[in-house]
Amino acid sequence: ALHGWFYDCDREARWHENYPLAKGDNQSPIEISSKDARYDTCLSPWHASYDPGAAKTILNNGRTCRVVFDDTFDRSVLRGGPLSGAYRLRQLHLHWGSSDDHGSEHVVDGVKYAAELHMVHWNPKHGNFAGALKQSDGVAVVGIFLKVSEIDNIKTKGKEAPFQHFDPSILFPKSRDYWTYHGSFTTPPCEECITWILLREPIEVSADQMAKLRSLSKNGENEPVNPLVDNWRPPQPVKGRIVRASFK
Numbered sequence: 001a002l003h004g005w006f007y008d009c010d011r012e013a014r015w016h017e018n019y020p021l022a023k024g025d026n027q028s029p030i031e032i033s034s035k036d037a038r039y040d041t042c043l044s045p046w047h048a049s050y051d052p053g054a055a056k057t058i059l060n061n062g063r064t065c066r067v068v069f070d071d072t073f074d075r076s077v078l079r080g081g082p083l084s085g086a087y088r089l090r091q092l093h094l095h096w097g098s099s100d101d102h103g104s105e106h107v108v109d110g111v112k113y114a115a116e117l118h119m120v121h122w123n124p125k126h127g128n129f130a131g132a133l134k135q136s137d138g139v140a141v142v143g144i145f146l147k148v149s150e151i152d153n154i155k156t157k158g159k160e161a162p163f164q165h166f167d168p169s170i171l172f173p174k175s176r177d178y179w180t181y182h183g184s185f186t187t188p189p190c191e192e193c194i195t196w197i198l199l200r201e202p203i204e205v206s207a208d209q210m211a212k213l214r215s216l217s218k219n220g221e222n223e224p225v226n227p228l229v230d231n232w233r234p235p236q237p238v239k240g241r242i243v244r245a246s247f248k
């Protein structure tokens with residue numbers, strides 16, 4: 001992006017100086033209050049059909065760890081839930097803290113999770129991703145909370161899954177229960193083009209896996225080490241938006 005932007009607190013409050021949308025009325029993330037969410041019986045279940053062969057690369061862009069997928073055709077798609085039509089999976093990435101007690105972007109009943117996984121999909125009826133960003137129904141992001149499992153007292157050996165055959169639907173928790181609301185990118189330019197689908201059930205990751213995330217650096221090779229942690233935006237004003245729940 002032309003203008004650099006940063007996460008440390010006071011800097012986030014200044015994003016709007018170069019990215020006016022950051023002060024919009026539909027910004028993300030938000031605080032989810034489960035008691036204020038409205039159970040909507042009309043909400044249908046969401047379905048993902050992902051092709052593991054669509055996974056291409058994993059990269060550290062200095063702001064997050066991102067896995068990109070081939071989205072040149074309807075190869076890995078998300079449909080149903082609050083969405084109409086099939087949305088193409090473009091990339092997934094994470095936001096995490098410097099310790100297990102914070103790191104997620106959305107906060108649920110005051111609970112911050114250690115990390116939050118975002119699976120970013122776009123609506124092909126808008127031609128391409130850049131076009132989809134300009135539409136309020138252009139993008140759908142599935143947000144999945146990560147909490148550190150208790151079983152971490154006993155060291156578990158993590159398996160390395162090759163990314164060429166990586167099926168992201170393995171990351172989905174058992175329950176498909178979700179909250180949905182209309183919001184924005186949580187990083188500049190903060191377009192308000194996102195239908196958020198936040199899964200209620202977090203998935204468990206080991207302390208080793210969290211430590212792996214925290215071992216990534218913001219800096220490039222042969223530069224002073226600058227740990228890539230705390231890459232989360234704080235909750236933004238709800239401004240009267242309704243959060244719907246797919247469950248009672």
Ligand SMILES: CC[C@H](C)CCC(=O)Nc1ccc(S(N)(=O)=O)cc1
Nearest residue numbers: 118120133141184185186187188189
């Ligand atoms: C304007 C073009 C844009 C920089 C293209 C790159 C991109 O995909 N950005 C992006 C995607 C998802 C989120 S989030 N965290 O899921 O809301 C935040 C930013």
Ligand SMILES: [Zn+2]
Nearest residue numbers: 093095118186
């Ligand atoms: Zn994100």
